[in-house]
Amino acid sequence: MLIRDTLEDLDAELDFASDGHEALEKLKNEDYHVCVIDNIMPKLSGIEVIENLASDRCPEHIIMLTAMTQQRDQENARNCGIKHFITKPFSPVKLKTFIQDLFDDLK
Secondary structure, three states, X not given: OHHHHHHOOOOOOOOOOOOHHXXXXXXXXOOOOEEEEEOOXXXXXXXXXXXXXXXXXXXXXXXXXXXXXXXXXXXXXXXOOOOEEEEOOOOHHHHHHHHHHHHXXXX
């Protein structure tokens, strides 16, 4: 709920998933400009979600919330199309500012 509470006042349409399988289904069936995904989720990890998503369905900006700090892990995630990382524990203000900046660039 921290992420939902943090982002609810952004001037954007938001959608949430409770696990990796639900996230994958939503990403397959809806168009998103930005995706914030946790690497550790029930059913599928964030990387598994993105790996299973067809390249034409990937949002332009994927932000992974992760405790992965090893360069090799981040390189593997980048190879899947993940462009941005916010390391846990993260500042809700930093996340909100980062996403707002992405939205501003999309306008």
